[in-house]
Amino acid sequence: MRGSSSPSISDAVLRRLALGLLVFSVGCAGLPHPTELDVARARTRWPDATVGSLEAARGVYVQRCSACHPLHHPQDYTASEWDVELAKMGPRAHLTPEEQDEIRSYLSNVRGEKPPAITGGR
Numbered sequence: 001m002r003g004s005s006s007p008s009i010s011d012a013v014l015r016r017l018a019l020g021l022l023v024f025s026v027g028c029a030g031l032p033h034p035t036e037l038d039v040a041r042a043r044t045r046w047p048d049a050t051v052g053s054l055e056a057a058r059g060v061y062v063q064r065c066s067a068c069h070p071l072h073h074p075q076d077y078t079a080s081e082w083d084v085e086l087a088k089m090g091p092r093a094h095l096t097p098e099e100q101d102e103i104r105s106y107l108s109n110v111r112g113e114k115p116p117a118i119t120g121g122r
């Protein structure tokens with residue numbers, strides 16, 4: 001029958017895709033990228049936050065906090081626990097108060113959820 005799919009080819013393709021995704025996510029340490037939901041959360045404390053500013057903060061975190069140990073996931077600690085950790089780790093990473101606050105804006109807000117679908121109306 002012409003309409004039947006050909007499982008051997010698609011299985012091989014799927015396997016390769018799955019492997020690629022695995023390598024990709026391990027390589028990035030699974031560190032989430034900011035979404036609009038994260039921005040909404042961040043603005044309660046950082047009114048000027050944008051996806052771009054949180055993405056930049058992610059970059060500072062990756063650059064400044066990975067020298068001595070693997071990066072921790074933002075969800076490993078609550079916002080107030082991150083305040084404590086950053087007060088401890090900021091001096092070790094030789095952060096300026098501005099850099100420390102920037103990293104805090106990423107760690108205490110970015111969860112990386114998909115933004116809700118746009119439902120239209122209004």
Ligand code: HEC
Binds near residue numbers: 086089
């Ligand atoms: C100069 C090395 C160094 C740098 C840079 C560094 N850390 Fe650490 N970090 C450590 C050590 C050593 C520990 C082990 C626990 C301890 O000694 O307090 C640790 C532990 C931690 C822990 C686990 C909490 C605990 O009490 O065990 C967290 C979370 C953490 N670091 C976050 C960060 C963040 C965020 C940054 C970037 C601002 C950072 N670290 C930069 C050395 C460093």
